[in-house]
Each structure stands twice: as C-alpha cells, then as structure tokens.
Amino acid sequence: MRFVGVILFLIYIVVPLAIRFSATVQRHLIFLPFLRYPYDIDLTKPADLGIEGAVSLRIPTESKMELGAWYIPPKTLASKKFEDFPLDSGHPVFVYLHGNSGSRANGHRIELYKLLQELDYHIITFDYRGYADSSPVPITEDTVVTDSHNVIRFVEEKKGGPSLFIWGHSLGTGVGSRVAAEMCQASRCPKGLILESPFNNLRDEIRFHPFTYIYRYMPFFEYFFLDGMPSGGMSFTSDTHIADIMSPVMILHAEDDAVVPFHLGKKLFESASQSKHFRSSELLKFVGFESKHQYGHKFICRAPQLSQLVKDFVNLAIIEPAVKSV
Helix, strand or coil, rough: CCCHHHHHHHHHHHHHHHHHHHHHHHHHHCCCCCCCCCCCCCCCCHHHHHHCCCCCEEECCCCCEEEEEECCCCCCHHHCCCCCCCCCCCCCCEEEEECCCCCCCCCCHHHHHHHHCCCCCCCHHHHHCCCCCCCCCCHHHHHHHHHHHHHHHEEEEECCCCHHEEEEEEEEEEEEEHHHHHHHHCCCCCCCCEECCCCHHHHHHHHHHHHHHHCCCCCCCCHHCCCCCHCCCCCCCCCHHHHHHHHHHHHECCCCCCCHHHHHHHHHHHHHHCCCCCCCCCCEEEEECCCCHHHCCCHHHHCCCCCHHHHHHCCCCCCHCCCCCC
C-alpha cells in the first residue's frame, strides 16, 4: 500500500506541480528533444537513407549557432552535379518543419521527402536547436520560430524565395503558422502553407492529448496544466496567427489521429474560414482522411491521393498570388 501511495503522490501531486512551476519540465514535455531516434544513422549522409542526391549542410543562425539540415533536389536534378544549391531553378521549394520528437531522419518524414522529390520539388529539412545534430541549447516557441526564419532566410539568399512553400507537421504546424503569419506581416508571404495533423492552439492540444486523460477532469486542471505554458514561452496559437496569413493554406488530417485529435484540425480550419482573407476565397482547403485507412498521426504520407493533392495545391498557389488584405 505504501508503494501505491507513493506512485499516486508522484502522479497526482508532483507531476502537476512540476508542470505548473518548472519551465524546464514544460519545455521537455512539449518538445521531447531527448527522444533522439533513430539512433543508428549518420545524419551527414542522407543519401545512404535512399534519398537520391540528398546532401547534408549546416545553416548558421544569428546567434552563432548551427542547424543540422539536408538539401534534397528535385527528381530531374538529383543526378546532376552542382557547386551551389540550385534553388533558383524554378522548381517549388519546400521547407519542412517537423514535429516534437525524433529528427529529420524519422521514417515517415523520409517517406514524405521522397514523395515531394518525385513531384520534382526542392526540399530543405532541418532540426531545431536542441534536436539531433543542431546546437544543443534550451528550446522555446520563440527559438524554433527563429530557427525556421533562419532556414527560410537561407532559401531566400539562394534565390528560392519566390517559389517557397512551408510544410508543417504536428507541432511544426504551430511553428509554420506563426512563421507564415510573420512573413506575411513583413510583406514576404510564402507561396503556400500545408499543415499536416495540426492543432488550433497548444492549450486545446494539451487538454485533449492522451497524456492528460487522467488529469483533465480534476479540479484545477487548467491552472496546473494549461495556465503556466505561456509563462514558459509556449502558446502556439495557430488559430490566431492564421488570420494574418494571406497565402493559400491546405490542412490535412486523419480521423484516427490519436495524438492531435481530428476535431482540433477542424477547429483550426473554422478559425481560418472566419478570416477576411479566406471568407470568400477558394485558397483554403481541408482534406480529411477516413479512419479505415489507419494513417493516424504520422502516415498521411502514404495516402495514394496525396501526390495529386499537393500538385494541385502547388499549381493553384503558383497561379494565384497571395490574397490581398482588404
């Protein structure tokens, strides 16, 4: 009985207090940088993972840190030799913002890179600071957003800005929404934004995440698990940021997503639909995937129709300019 009492004390007293009052605990639960799988690969050799023509690079940041990254060329350029990254070739350029665990080398991410490469797009994928082979420093919402801006600045310096698309997955959708909004505020809208398995804001995501199931009906749940996140540097309010995005947006979500519930992706879509930029526009799209396909949180990349969905979205975004603010 004493052992059971200790376990209950840890679960129902220590854990809520740690989450409420420790920014370090909050950051590690949200970002999970300690989950460094896969373990047995050399991140400097992406071609060994079957990604044709992929090369490793280091992208510097303003604070003199470095981000580990890969450049993956379009299919038609993959076998060619080049001295610099040919991002000005006219092919669309995708910057990929991954979720909160693992690295740019996770299997489902590699599956998506290969799909985008087959569509003849450039891909830049990277790890935020604190992840994989990037500089090992503390992480907050501001740091991952800053890192993403640094990578986009690298693309712009290589003259790939006019063809830039952002693809965010899971937590990366919170990053991507804020980055795209800030770019639009600076009159540098990306050509388009794809949000895969997104939540509307971090507060709701924590409320409905499986981890909090045993806590969410407790008194003071919001105080211990939700209210302290902004003071720890984390809000990820995509439903607010999306109002400032004037680029085409496509949301992808599987009904059987157990990590980010499907209804949160729908809530984000509904928030975007209220924006003056999209209320009467066809440049906002939600694509749901039925539970019978079992794509869950990570494997929309295996949907047979995904290639055509992305191709149609890219073609529309290239033809149509960013929505004008009214």
